[in-house]
Amino acid sequence: MMTYAIGLNFHGIGKPKRVLEPGEAPYWVSLGKFEYMLDQVAAAPDPSRFVITFDDGNLSDHDIALPALTARGLQAHFFVLTSRIGQHGALDAGHIRALRDAGMTIGSHGIDHVAWPTLNDTALERELRDSRVRLEDICGQQVTEAGIPFGRYDARVLKALRAANYATAWSSDSGKFRTHAFLRPRTSLRGDMSESMTTLILSGQMSPLRRLRRALGMTQRRWMVTG
Numbered sequence: 001m002m003t004y005a006i007g008l009n010f011h012g013i014g015k016p017k018r019v020l021e022p023g024e025a026p027y028w029v030s031l032g033k034f035e036y037m038l039d040q041v042a043a044a045p046d047p048s049r050f051v052i053t054f055d056d057g058n059l060s061d062h063d064i065a066l067p068a069l070t071a072r073g074l075q076a077h078f079f080v081l082t083s084r085i086g087q088h089g090a091l092d093a094g095h096i097r098a099l100r101d102a103g104m105t106i107g108s109h110g111i112d113h114v115a116w117p118t119l120n121d122t123a124l125e126r127e128l129r130d131s132r133v134r135l136e137d138i139c140g141q142q143v144t145e146a147g148i149p150f151g152r153y154d155a156r157v158l159k160a161l162r163a164a165n166y167a168t169a170w171s172s173d174s175g176k177f178r179t180h181a182f183l184r185p186r187t188s189l190r191g192d193m194s195e196s197m198t199t200l201i202l203s204g205q206m207s208p209l210r211r212l213r214r215a216l217g218m219t220q221r222r223w224m225v226t227g
Contacts, residue, residue, distance in 0.1 A: 029189055097139065110146075128166070
């Protein structure tokens with residue numbers, strides 16, 4: 001029987017402790033909104049139908065998200081930008097190991113915050129390989145998942161991820177995903193989302209038109225090659 005889950009993606013929580021890149025600010029959510037989402041997941045009849053993820057490796061992953069998740073008995077996947085490790089406002093090696101020790105999954109978000117389809121083959125391979133090696137050195141275990149920066153991918157990126165032996169790639173296509181799929185869509189939560197919007201996201205429901213557009217978009221990107 002085919003089963004489906006809903007991916008919820010966060011970037012930063014509370015007040016940023018570093019200078020944000022252009023376009024990042026809307027994806028930081030307040031502590032109240034973050035805890036509201038976790039409470040809704042924890043109270044669901046089957047919390048396992050939700051997969052919680054975090055991109056970028058911000059310090060709030062450790063300082064805010066980790067205690068909030070553990071207090072509710074929830075787990076999550078953390079996708080880290082390795083060039084930021086140890087920088088002000090970002091996770092350091094000790095934080096990453098603390099997440100691992102709490103049962104969280106550590107994955108790669110690449111080295112730098114760049115769109116992978118824009119890279120040539122050599123640079124793309126480096127982003128996927130070297131970031132994973134760095135994280136495996138820190139964690140002492142295999143890293144098999146990748147969170148795709150900006151959710152931007154094409155057929156060449158997916159092929160490179162498979163060639164680099166990643167078992168799972170997380171996009172930003174929204175909606176439900178098949179639990180055994182290689183490419184798994186998520187919805188990125190924003191600070192300006194209304195309660196009614198977050199309720200709709202938690203339901204995993206899409207209008208027929210939006211569902212069709214998502215399916216067409218994902219199919220097109222799977223076949224498109226850029227760079």
